[in-house]
Amino acid sequence: MLHGRTARGWLACALLAAGAKPAAAQHMLALPRVSAPLPALSLPASPVSWAAAMSAPLLALPAPLLSPILGPSAAPVLTQALAPVAPAAPSAEPLVRKAGASESFTAQVQAQLRAAVPAGAIADILAHGYIILVKDHLTQDRPDLSADLDYTGGLNDWGPLGNFIMVAERIRSVKTLDWMESQVWRNAVVHECGHAVDHVLKATDSSEIREAWAHDLAAMPEAAKAESSPDGRKNPFYYFVRPGPDGSFDRARQETWAEGFDILMRGEASSFNYANFQAHFPRTLAAMRGLLEARYGRLGA
Numbered sequence: 001m002l003h004g005r006t007a008r009g010w011l012a013c014a015l016l017a018a019g020a021k022p023a024a025a026q027h028m029l030a031l032p033r034v035s036a037p038l039p040a041l042s043l044p045a046s047p048v049s050w051a052a053a054m055s056a057p058l059l060a061l062p063a064p065l066l067s068p069i070l071g072p073s074a075a076p077v078l079t080q081a082l083a084p085v086a087p088a089a090p091s092a093e094p095l096v097r098k099a100g101a102s103e104s105f106t107a108q109v110q111a112q113l114r115a116a117v118p119a120g121a122i123a124d125i126l127a128h129g130y131i132i133l134v135k136d137h138l139t140q141d142r143p144d145l146s147a148d149l150d151y152t153g154g155l156n157d158w159g160p161l162g163n164f165i166m167v168a169e170r171i172r173s174v175k176t177l178d179w180m181e182s183q184v185w186r187n188a189v190v191h192e193c194g195h196a197v198d199h200v201l202k203a204t205d206s207s208e209i210r211e212a213w214a215h216d217l218a219a220m221p222e223a224a225k226a227e228s229s230p231d232g233r234k235n236p237f238y239y240f241v242r243p244g245p246d247g248s249f250d251r252a253r254q255e256t257w258a259e260g261f262d263i264l265m266r267g268e269a270s271s272f273n274y275a276n277f278q279a280h281f282p283r284t285l286a287a288m289r290g291l292l293e294a295r296y297g298r299l300g301a
């Protein structure tokens with residue numbers, strides 16, 4: 001789930017959970033806000049040649065097919081330069097700020113971050129001023145946010161109020177409107193970190209990701225790209241290929257990146273979209289792996 005003061009057209013990727021949970025405590029943990037500048041980026045040789053190799057098959061596609069997918073800003077995009085970052089030393093510092101969630105859920109989120117997100121990525125996120133809030137529900141203390149967000153378990157929000165990754169302990173059922181313990185928080189933690197990494201590195205603006213994503217979209221079967229199936233059922237995968245109100249695929253590409261981030265970090269444990277992404281976003285996943293491993297080292301999953 002992506003949100004931002006400049007891009008309010010978020011889409012609900014609501015996922016159902018089960019079980020109810022009483023309202024949680026309201027304590028806050030102090031988290032030092034890191035505002036160190038990012039290291040200067042340079043242009044390593046290998047991703048450039050790799051990007052050229054990835055681009056070659058695209059050139060075989062008819063231009064009229066590609067132009068609406070890539071958009072007008074795609075052609076001159078410079079290869080994303082990603083300098084490797086040294087892995088951060090293990091730290092006992094809390095990565096998260098408890099903001100309404102229970103003590104035990106907050107500890108679980110913290111453990112998930114350390115286990116599933118590379119230390120260098122966490123360092124990038126914190127250095128960009130992000131605060132990771134573990135909340136009872138997403139709109140808690142934020143009346144400016146749409147109540148519909150409480151159907152979802154995670155949010156990446158940036159703007160005048162600050163940069164936030166939010167993870168909710170409870171979400172509302174789309175069907176019954178009841179409050180339930182979120183069953184999607186593991187995905188939410190890593191997916192929202194993916195959005196933050198994208199926000200920091202501008203990865204989905206890079207030619208590597210634009211071209212790989214466009215190639216995957218062009219190769220995708222029509223049924224995968226349809227909003228609903230012939231029998232009228234919604235296609236959840238449409239979230240990742242849906243054009244925005246401006247006709248661009250920027251939002252779809254950003255959501256693909258964030259979900260792909262979770263899939264690359266957790267493998268099949270990222271079960272909601274693992275099979276669909278392996279089938280329909282192979283180039284995008286490979287391009288993401290190339291960019292992420294150039295910066296953060298070898299990925300686990």
Ligand SMILES: [Zn+2]
Nearest residue numbers: 001002255258
């Ligand atoms: Zn998202």
